[in-house]
Amino acid sequence: MMLHAGSWRxxxxxxxxxxxxxxxxxxxxxxxxxxxxFEAVQxxxxxxxxxxxxxETPNMWQxxxxxLACNFPLTMTECYPNGTVTxxxxxxxxxxxxxPKYLTLSDRSCxxxxxxxxxxxxxxxxxxxxxxxxxxxNVMVYENEIAMxxxxxxxxxxxxxxxxDYRHTVSxxxxxxxxxxxxxxxxxxxxxxxxxxxxxxxxxxxRLAQExxxxxxxxxxxxxxxxxxxxxxxxxxxxxxxxxxxxxxVLENCWATLHEDRTTLPSWDLIVDRCENLDDRYIVFYPVxxxxxxxxxxxxxxxxxxxxxxTTDETVLKEQIFVHCDADLCDTTKPDxxxxxxxxxxxxxxKPLKPTGSRRGIAADISQHRLSSGPIILSDxxxxx
Numbered sequence: 001m002m003l004h005a006g007s008w009r010x011x012x013x014x015x016x017x018x019x020x021x022x023x024x025x026x027x028x029x030x031x032x033x034x035x036x037x038f039e040a041v042q043x044x045x046x047x048x049x050x051x052x053x054x055x056e057t058p059n060m061w062q063x064x065x066x067x068l069a070c071n072f073p074l075t076m077t078e079c080y081p082n083g084t085v086t087x088x089x090x091x092x093x094x095x096x097x098x099x100p101k102y103l104t105l106s107d108r109s110c111x112x113x114x115x116x117x118x119x120x121x122x123x124x125x126x127x128x129x130x131x132x133x134x135x136x137x138n139v140m141v142y143e144n145e146i147a148m149x150x151x152x153x154x155x156x157x158x159x160x161x162x163x164x165d166y167r168h169t170v171s172x173x174x175x176x177x178x179x180x181x182x183x184x185x186x187x188x189x190x191x192x193x194x195x196x197x198x199x200x201x202x203x204x205x206x207r208l209a210q211e212x213x214x215x216x217x218x219x220x221x222x223x224x225x226x227x228x229x230x231x232x233x234x235x236x237x238x239x240x241x242x243x244x245x246x247x248x249x250v251l252e253n254c255w256a257t258l259h260e261d262r263t264t265l266p267s268w269d270l271i272v273d274r275c276e277n278l279d280d281r282y283i284v285f286y287p288v289x290x291x292x293x294x295x296x297x298x299x300x301x302x303x304x305x306x307x308x309x310x311t312t313d314e315t316v317l318k319e320q321i322f323v324h325c326d327a328d329l330c331d332t333t334k335p336d337x338x339x340x341x342x343x344x345x346x347x348x349x350x351k352p353l354k355p356t357g358s359r360r361g362i363a364a365d366i367s368q369h370r371l372s373s374g375p376i377i378l379s380d381x382x383x384x385x
Contacts, residue, residue: 027052031072037093038118039069041168046074046090079142079172083127087170089120089146095166098148105144105170106130122146126172135176142172202242204249204327206371209234212286214302223374224320229307232284237327237371239299248298248332248339250274252368254325256305262324262372270305270323275343282306298332307378318380323373 017028029036031048039047049069056063078086089112091098100120104111110129112120124131124144131144146168208225210216214236218225227233239249254271257264269277276283286302294300305323330339 025054031070032118038090039093041074041076041090041092043076044073045071047071049093077170077172079174083125085122085124085126085142085144085170085172087122087144087146087168089122089168091118098166103146103148105146106132108149120146122170138176140174140176142174144170146170202247202329202367202369203240204237204329204369204371205240206235206237206323206325206327206373208373208376209236209302212304214286218374220374224377225374226377226379227307229318229378229380232282232304232306233323233376234304235302235323235325235373237301237325239329242299243296245296245298246332248330249301250328250330250338251301251303252326252328252338254303254323256321256323258319258321260322260372260375262322262370271303271325273343274338276303301327318378320375320377322375325371327369327371329367329369 016033017026019026029050031046033050036048036050039049041047047069049067051067052065053062054064054066055061074088076088076090080086089100089103091100100118101112101115103115103120105122105124107128107130110122110124113123114121126133126142129144131142134141134143148166207217210218212232212234214234217236235254237249237251239247251271252274253269255262256268256270258266269279270283271277276285282305284304286304288294288297288300288302290297328338332339
């Protein structure tokens with residue numbers, strides 16, 4: 001027995017299952033076997049054919065010849081919800097010179113991820129490879145095309161080129177709007193759900209901004225920070241990683257010292273009992289509004305201090321200072337407490353602050369956090385290098 005796939009050759013019993021008796025011959029040929037040919041492809045199937053020739057040996061008399069064609073299920077295109085598409089291109093009998101590895105999508109740089117002498121497999125995203133999109137009523141259609149082009153490389157002679165009309169259209173259909181119905185059943189609970197009590201820590205930080213926009217801040221490695229006397233210091237105090245709108249941040253007291261120890265003297269009062277020190281016209285509170293970084297304005301407080309605030313014996317200080325604050329976290333559902341708001345008293349004309357020796361009391365509603373800045377060097381332009 002001989003098989004025909006472009007040319008006749010003797011049946012290889014190691015590749016195919018062959019049984020015979022005195023009256024019948026049975027042969028099993030996989031549809032992907034090299035001796036089969038593909039006649040046509042559909043979106044969900046492929047039609048394969050095998051040609052057989054029965055000979056009598058040793059005289060080589062032709063007893064019979066036959067062809068058998070069958071349709072086999074085969075998914076040619078798969079469209080996934082995430083926009084990924086896989087497509088299979090098949091070499092059919094009508095284009096025997098086709099080399100699947102030279103097939104491309106509409107964008108010729110999109111080549112098969114796998115190919116052999118009979119198949120080419122593509123995987124791509126609907127937003128790439130020249131894919132087009134069309135709307136029809138409530139349906140969105142994506143289309144691309146697998147085709148053979150003449151630019152197949154210098155090594156292949158023009159005699160073997162394939163007509164560029166070989167095309168395989170890949171289409172994906174998606175509903176623009178759809179309604180899904182779901183059903184569920186509930187079982188009665190033995191007891192109501194409850195939350196176990198937990199303990200967490202609220203984090204508050206104080207940072208020195210580079211300018212009044214409060215977009216850029218000095219980092220730890222930037223200290224000590226050098227500032228000219230005519231430049232304000234822009235401070236921001238923020239409650240970190242909290243999404244609870246019932247919590248508000250209030251600055252109870254803020255002051256400056258010459259040393260990192262917040263209890264040392266001399267010291268200069270900046271904010272006293274939630275208000276800017278009325279003896280100083282160089283301290284300003286800034287309103288905070290919600291933006292891409294600040295989601296709850298009540299969790300942030302901003303104020304500035306001008307260098308002329310720091311004086312000793314009527315002389316503007318030109319040394320290293322540290323700024324300290326006591327920040328209270330309060331419950332906004334109790335308006336009679338310190339959550340009544342940060343003081344907004346009108347500024348009054350006054351002289352720069354002089355060092356004080358008063359101690360500050362601690363007020364707490366929910367919790368109080370003690371904050372300190374890094375060292376800040378006060379300098380004028382004449383001696384700053």
